[in-house]
Each structure stands twice: as C-alpha cells, then as structure tokens.
Amino acid sequence: MLKDLLERRECFKLVCGAGNEDASEVEKLVAIYSKAGCNFFDVCAKPEIVDAAKRGIAHSGILEDRYLCVSVGIDGDPHITKAKIDFDRCISCGACYKICEHEAILNDSRYEIKKERCLGCGQCSKICPQQAIEMESQLINYNEVLPQLIEKNIDCIEFHAISENEKDVDEKWAQINEIYDGMLCISLDRSELGDKNLKERVRRMVEFREPFSTIIQADGIAMSGNDDELGTTLQAVATAQLFQNANLPVYIMMSGGTNTKSTELAKHCGVYPHCIAIGSFARKIVKKYLQNDNLLTDEKLFLEAVEIAKKLIDISLENMSD
C-alpha cells in the first residue's frame, strides 16, 4: 500500500510534469524509473497520459507497489500554465528556443510552442526581449475530468494549492474531496503566503480529513531542479521543515528543485520527509535516452538509463530515515 511506503519513508515519486502531455515520453520515463525502483508516479490529469504511465509500469515488469497520482492545478499555479507566443511582437531572435530545456519550442518557419511538451517553467517568457511570451493557465473542470481518472484506479490526486485566493483554494479543495475519498496530496510553496498563513491553510484543509490520508508536497522552487546543487534544493528543505515542525497528521513529501543532494541536506537539517519527489532533475539525467525512439526495444540502452535513475533513487532514499 502507498501508505505503508510513506510510513516506512521508502517513497520516491517521479514527477513527469503536471503539464507533460507527451504520452511517449511519459511511457519511457515511467518505464525507466519503475525498473529502477521508483514506486510513485505523478502525471498530468489526462486519461491517455495515465494509460501511458501504466504502459511504462508494465514495461518495467514490476507491478507490485507502483502507485499513480494525477496533478490538478488552480488559477495562478505555474505547473498548469503553458507558454504562448504573440507573433505580432516576436522578432524571431531564437532566445526562447535556446533556453527551453524541454524541446517545447519548434523552429520551423517561425518559433512555435509545442503545447503538449510545455511544462510551464516560464524560462522562455523571462528571457524574451520583446515580452512576446505569455504564460496561460490551463484550467480543467474537475467534475468532468476526475471521475474518468478515478475509473482508471489512480492512487492519489494532487491539488496544487499555489494561489493567494483562499476562497478559490477552499472551493476547489471541497470539490476534490467530494469527488474522491482516497489519498490526496496538497502541493504548496512559500512564494505566495508567509509561513504562518501557509501552516494555517494546511491546518484548515486537513482538519476534516482522516488523519494521515493527506500528503503535503512541500515545494521549494517549482521546476528549478536542473542543477545538482545544494542551493537549488534549499527552499524545498525549508518548506519541508516548516511542515515537519507544524506536527500535523499528514505525510510530508519534499519537491521543487530537488536533486541528488536534497535528502542529504534535509538530514543535516534534521528534516525527514516521508517521500521525496523529483521532476526536472530526474528527467534531465535520462534525457538522451528519452530522445531515443528505440529505448523500449533496445534492452541494453534501456538498462543503461535504468542504472542512472537507480543511483538517484538509492541516494535519495538512503538519507530519509534517522
């Protein structure tokens, strides 16, 4: 059971990306990381992406203790935004194309966003000299989408409560709780609220739920984990520490800028999350394998990628217990 893994602090979550709608990439990523020992997978809230993740798990040949989570966002949450180019302003300088780590910008007759690959990191928007790139929220209707995903036997729904709008957060949270009675995860960071308000929000959100039926994803800086540095992971540890000290009946997951150094830094700080979630960095270290069309048919290539992923998982889990 997912709960048992969390209790034992043996949970490693691969974040495929709430905005990652590239089914082929998700299948490969999940196959690699499942084979390497990852037991929890976070994918975008689309039936075809859940199916792709299931194919990845099947490919790994390990079906026991493999759990799927879908992520849903709220207006203002960067995880569910996509870049959009205003062609009236664009001067075709190519800066966005060069900076995008996810090959989500095409360079054909003009620079264009490949929507299904855009993860909403906002790097292109920040670098554009013409302010020609806007980040647009991709909101979904929970009542329409979530029942279809629940039918597919998902194990968790993650709600990105990253917004200053308390009313919107409360309404969306109530809606999710009405639709699904399984494990829920709340993803939060310190970007919008001060520490005190953040703790109060979580307290309010979990007070009517069964103890330990909620995971708090303590986010550092979302989608910032491209570098394997201590500084990148610092905010994730600080957010996890905040929730650990709050002593709430929840499981704590550390995410957002996480890398090979995250649980080591956490341990130095006396922070022991129940789960470590890694996205950008986990995808980056196997990127060249993901780009290979033969990955799932070439056993040698596949196992090479698995070996790289396994090192990340092993080192992360090693430091999670005191």
Ligand code: SF4
């Ligand atoms: S960075 Fe801005 S101006 Fe340059 S190609 Fe991209 S959208 Fe156009």
Ligand code: SF4
């Ligand atoms: S840089 Fe980030 S936001 Fe821009 S297209 Fe690439 S993935 Fe999307």
